[in-house]
Amino acid sequence: MRTGTVVCGRWNRNVYRIEGVAGRGATATVYAARGPAGRVALKVADDEACVLVEADMLRNLEARGVLPGPFLRDVDEADIDGRSVLFLALDWVDGIPLHRFPAGRRPAVAAAVLTQVLDGLERLHAAGFVFGDLKPANVLVVPGSLPRAVMIDFGGVTPRGRCVRAHSELYDRAAWGAGGRVAEPAYDLFAAALTFLAAVIGEAPLAAALARPQPVVALCDIIRADSRLAPYRRVLEPAFHGRWASATAMGRALAAASGAGAEDAAAWDRLTVGLMGACAAAAGWLLLVSAAWWERL
Amino acid sequence: MREMVLEQILLVTDGCSNVGGDPVEAAAEARQQGIVVNVIGILHGQALGEQGRREAERIAAAGGGVCQFVQPERLSHTVQAVTRQAMTRTLHAVVREELQTLLAEGSVADLAPEQRARLAASVETWAEASHLRVFLLLDTSASMAPLVSTVRRAVRDFFLSLAARSGPSEVAVGAFPGVEGALDLLVDWTTDGSAARLALERPPTGLTPTAPALRATLAHFRSWRILGEAGGFVALPPASKVSADRPPNGGLLRDYVF
Ligand SMILES: Nc1ncnc2c1ncn2[C@@H]1O[C@H](COP(=O)(O)OP(=O)(O)OP(=O)(O)O)[C@@H](O)[C@H]1O
Numbered sequence: 075m076r077t078g079t080v081v082c083g084r085w086n087r088n089v090y091r092i093e094g095v096a097g098r099g100a101t102a103t104v105y106a107a108r109g110p111a112g113r114v115a116l117k118v119a120d121d122e123a124c125v126l127v128e129a130d131m132l133r134n135l136e137a138r139g140v141l142p143g144p145f146l147r148d149v150d151e152a153d154i155d156g157r158s159v160l161f162l163a164l165d166w167v168d169g170i171p172l173h174r175f176p177a178g179r180r181p182a183v184a185a186a187v188l189t190q191v192l193d194g195l196e197r198l199h200a201a202g203f204v205f206g207d208l209k210p211a212n213v214l215v216v217p218g219s220l221p222r223a224v225m226i227d228f229g230g231v232t233p234r235g236r237c238v239r240a241h242s243e244l245y246d247r248a249a250w251g252a253g254g255r256v257a258e259p260a261y262d263l264f265a266a267a268l269t270f271l272a273a274v275i276g277e278a279p280l281a282a283a284l285a286r287p288q289p290v291v292a293l294c295d296i297i298r299a300d301s302r303l304a305p306y307r308r309v310l311e312p313a314f315h316g317r318w319a320s321a322t323a324m325g326r327a328l329a330a331a332s333g334a335g336a337e338d339a340a341a342w343d344r345l346t347v348g349l350m351g352a353c354a355a356a357a358g359w360l361l362l363v364s365a366a367w368w369e370r371l
Numbered sequence: 372m373r374e375m376v377l378e379q380i381l382l383v384t385d386g387c388s389n390v391g392g393d394p395v396e397a398a399a400e401a402r403q404q405g406i407v408v409n410v411i412g413i414l415h416g417q418a419l420g421e422q423g424r425r426e427a428e429r430i431a432a433a434g435g436g437v438c439q440f441v442q443p444e445r446l447s448h449t450v451q452a453v454t455r456q457a458m459t460r461t462l463h464a465v466v467r468e469e470l471q472t473l474l475a476e477g478s479v480a481d482l483a484p485e486q487r488a489r490l491a492a493s494v495e496t497w498a499e500a501s502h503l504r505v506f507l508l509l510d511t512s513a514s515m516a517p518l519v520s521t522v523r524r525a526v527r528d529f530f531l532s533l534a535a536r537s538g539p540s541e542v543a544v545g546a547f548p549g550v551e552g553a554l555d556l557l558v559d560w561t562t563d564g565s566a567a568r569l570a571l572e573r574p575p576t577g578l579t580p581t582a583p584a585l586r587a588t589l590a591h592f593r594s595w596r597i598l599g600e601a602g603g604f605v606a607l608p609p610a611s612k613v614s615a616d617r618p619p620n621g622g623l624l625r626d627y628v629f
Contacts, residue, residue: 126491237535255535
């Protein structure tokens with residue numbers, strides 16, 4: 075669908091004007107669109123059964139009050155190119171996917187995002203669900219003095235104990251040989267740890283580690299080799315081994331590590347300020363000396 | 372009442388059959404025996420031409436299954452998606468029949484999207500708890516040789532997903548053409564294939580005997596059925612995987628009819 079296309083819902087009679095493509099996934103294409111109540115993300119289904127189940131899940135989570143948003147505003151069908159297609163209208167989130175958010179490469183910022191993700195996971199887990207398809211592309215960051223993290227794509231949300239509905243290989247603990255694909259909190263916590271790591275160091279080193287014969291060992295080696303990640307080792311490694319009992323427990327360890335990380339950063343900053351001061355003093359002194367020398371000539 | 376078992380053949384190929392008769396007829400025979408035939412056509416090089424595409428679509432249509440064409444890197448995802456789609460499609464058909472006998476008129480398509488969403492969720496719950504039996508039928512003719520590692524990964528990944536289902540599942544894997552016959556059985560019916568070795572490297576041949584391979588697969592299904600009944604045991608995998616609180620199918624049906 076091109077910009078300007080108008081989509082009319084057959085059942086609820088809402089009209090949406092397409093403003094652009096927001097993203098393309100495995101089960102649907104998401105458009106930015108303007109509807110009767112403002113901007114929405116219009117999720118147009120390729121795999122109808124899959125998107126219908128996602129809609130049902132969103133309604134279910136909303137009713138239980140575990141969904142912080144984006145909310146599902148409309149489910150309808152429309153004729154597009156002579157074909158009847160199913161679509162969802164979700165609140166538009168004006169954010170940047172974590173993997174394209176430049177500040178996310180700073181461990182302290184990625185940790186702030188992870189904290190919020192863990193909060194969201196805890197609420198979901200407490201209600202008996204697992205998020206499933208957690209990865210940087212499904213975490214939008216709304217920039218600000220305190221960046222806000224919003225999880226999108228609830229197509230992977232699965233009742234506990236079943237097979238996870240949707241996964242992405244790089245963030246799937248089963249692919250890493252670190253557990254099964256059964257929906258349980260530890261499944262999400264593994265993906266959460268990897269999401270943090272991918273935000274800081276990028277996906278390429280992770281893909282390289284996944285190709286190794288003992289991928290989780292390779293992963294731990296990456297963390298040990300990077301001094302910026304040192305404070306977070308005690309948060310990430312237990313997640314890779316499925317040892318956190320809950321998102322809250324992991325969150326507490328993260329808070330402690332972020333405190334330590336911030337102190338490290340502060341110490342580092344003091345050091346830089348000190349060094350820069352010393353340099354400036356030395357330069358000034360040199361200038362003075364050379365000026366005096368010129369005078370003498 | 373016997374528990375419902377969803378039986379599927381998943382044919383993974385990159386070309387057209389060229390020996391041994393019409394695979395579309397073989398797929399129709401499978402369907403008559405209650406076995407759904409799905410097809411994944413892998414797109415790489417020139418292997419799958421217009422003719423190959425048409426044949427793949429016709430096999431799936433005759434076999435009552437799903438047909439998808441994918442790039443090699445999407446294979447893992449597609450194996451799972453196609454299996455799931457075929458399961459829900461079969462169960463939706465059961466629901467439709469059930470509805471037809473309950474309501475004189477009206478069909479699922481007349482339901483509003485919000486109601487269909489509830490129906491889809493119920494069917495998915497049902498599918499997840501159902502007994503699933505899948506035969507992966509892999510084309511290993513010469514043109515598939517460069518894809519061996521891709522196919523192996525996709526099969527492994529499929530095993531991982533099946534192991535996580537709450538319902539019982541069995542898989543078998545066959546490769547064709549066989550070294551001697553139409554089909555070589557690589558993995559016999561198993562509930563956990565994660566440790567199985569997949570000998571996909573095979574002597575190169577340009578032959579693609581899809582129809583005989585499909586028939587050999589059907590024979591393998593039959594031998595299992597006969598064995599299961601004559602041997603007096605119910606063909607069920609470990610009880611631990613069958614969740615105790617699984618709702619009876621009737622209960623699920625009732626959920627959305629009323
Ligand atoms: N509410 C939203 N607000 C803004 N952008 C969104 C929203 N929902 C989705 N998007 C954009 O659309 C893209 C695809 O959406 P989504 O992940 O929901 O689709 P999907 O088909 O489920 O994809 P996947 O293959 O990841 O499962 C996202 O990466 C994001 O960039």
